[in-house]
Amino acid sequence: xxxxxxxxxxxxxxxxxxxxxxxxxxxxxxxxxxxxxxxxxxxxxxxxxxxxxxxxxxxxxxxxxxxxxxxxxxxxxxxxxxxxxxxxxxxxxx
Amino acid sequence: xxxxxxxxxxxxxxxxxxxxxxxxxxxxxxxxxxxxxxxxxxxxxxxxxxxxxxxxxxxxxxxxxxxxxxxxxxxxxxxxxxxxxxxxxxxxxx
DNA sequence: ACGATATGCAAGCTGCTACTTGCATGTCAA
DNA sequence: TTGACATGCAAGTAGCAGCTTGCATATCGT
Numbered sequence: 001x002x003x004x005x006x007x008x009x010x011x012x013x014x015x016x017x018x019x020x021x022x023x024x025x026x027x028x029x030x031x032x033x034x035x036x037x038x039x040x041x042x043x044x045x046x047x048x049x050x051x052x053x054x055x056x057x058x059x060x061x062x063x064x065x066x067x068x069x070x071x072x073x074x075x076x077x078x079x080x081x082x083x084x085x086x087x088x089x090x091x092x093x094x
Numbered sequence: 095x096x097x098x099x100x101x102x103x104x105x106x107x108x109x110x111x112x113x114x115x116x117x118x119x120x121x122x123x124x125x126x127x128x129x130x131x132x133x134x135x136x137x138x139x140x141x142x143x144x145x146x147x148x149x150x151x152x153x154x155x156x157x158x159x160x161x162x163x164x165x166x167x168x169x170x171x172x173x174x175x176x177x178x179x180x181x182x183x184x185x186x187x188x
Numbered sequence: 189a190c191g192a193t194a195t196g197c198a199a200g201c202t203g204c205t206a207c208t209t210g211c212a213t214g215t216c217a218a
Numbered sequence: 219t220t221g222a223c224a225t226g227c228a229a230g231t232a233g234c235a236g237c238t239t240g241c242a243t244a245t246c247g248t
Contacts, residue, residue, distance in 0.1 A: 008175075009103035010206080021179055029224065046207055048225075067215040067224045075179045081102075082176075085115055085169045104236080123194065140237055142195075147235095161194045161245040 002056030004077045012042055013050045017059060020073035027068050096150030098171045106136055107144045111153060114167035121162050 007013060012035075019034055020026060026034070028051070032044050042050075051071065054060040058077040063070050101107060106129075113128055114120060120128070122145070126138050136144075145165065148154040152171040157164050 003103075005099075005102045005108065006205095008099045009097075012206085014099065014178075017179060027224085042206090043208070044225080045209085045227095049206075064225095069225070073179070078175065078179060081172065084108075085111060085167070085172060100235095106236090121194085136236095137238070138195085139197095139239085143236075158195095163195070 001058060002053065004057045004059065004080065007053050007057035007059055010050065010053075012040060012046070013054055015040060016047070016050055016054065017073060020060065020071060024072050025070045027070060031071065095152060096147060098151045098153065098174065101147050101151035101153055104144065104147075106134060106140070107148055109134060110141070110144055110148065111167060114154065114165060118166050119164045121164060125165065 015035060015038065016031065019031060019038075023034075028044065028048060032042075032047050035042065035047065051060060051062065055062055059074055061072045061074050063072075109129060109132065110125065113125060113132075117128075122138065122142060126136075126141050129136065129141065145154060145156065149156055153168055155166045155168050157166075
């Protein structure tokens with residue numbers, strides 16, 4: 001299992017997570033097109049490599065169907081950040 | 095203002111945040127000693143550079159007094175992670 | 189004032205990371 | 219089956235990030 005923090009370190013990867021949050025189950029091609037529309041100039045291969053990193057970190061779930069892949073966001077690995085330094089609006093005292 | 099995500103990407107920097115969570119207001123020297131005791135082999139200069147990154151990201155507050163510096167943890171920048179992909183135990187539905 | 193202590197600054201080296209390029213694989217439609 | 223489409227794989231390249239090294243600065247005790 002890869003490093004969640006390292007996965008979050010890249011701006012393009014964060015943009016991918018943003019994109020998946022706005023629209024789940026996107027195809028790689030869809031994702032590339034939409035990122036291009038938002039000013040990112042990454043190639044398909046670059047995005048694919050980023051997806052591999054995100055998948056390895058558990059932040060993304062990829063399911064294959066025919067010649068397409070469908071990508072979904074999984075935010076549960078982010079929870080370890082809370083648990084480690086315990087902040088945020090709700091993890092307050094008692 | 096630096097990048098919070100990039101600041102979190104390095105294991106040594108995360109160890110620094112851990113250390114500051116356990117004991118606030120540490121000196122640079124104190125910090126180095128304690129990290130050494132935990133298996134980290136970083137030099138003082140390395141730690142100092144890490145601190146600069148953490149300070150730039152707002153994750154750490156450094157106050158200078160005489161020939162010492164006192165370092166404190168500030169977890170508030172982490173909140174943007176929650177707000178961006180909104181997860182965790184409490185940011186649930188409704 | 190002088191030495192010791194605590195930290196700052198800057199240049200150079202190295203390894204990793206993101207990107208590109210080119211080709212391979214596999215799926216669907218006709 | 220054949221061609222077009224969607225994705226996978228791998229090697230090579232460039233830039234940056236973290237580390238070291240060496241010296242500079244500043245503060246405290248005596």
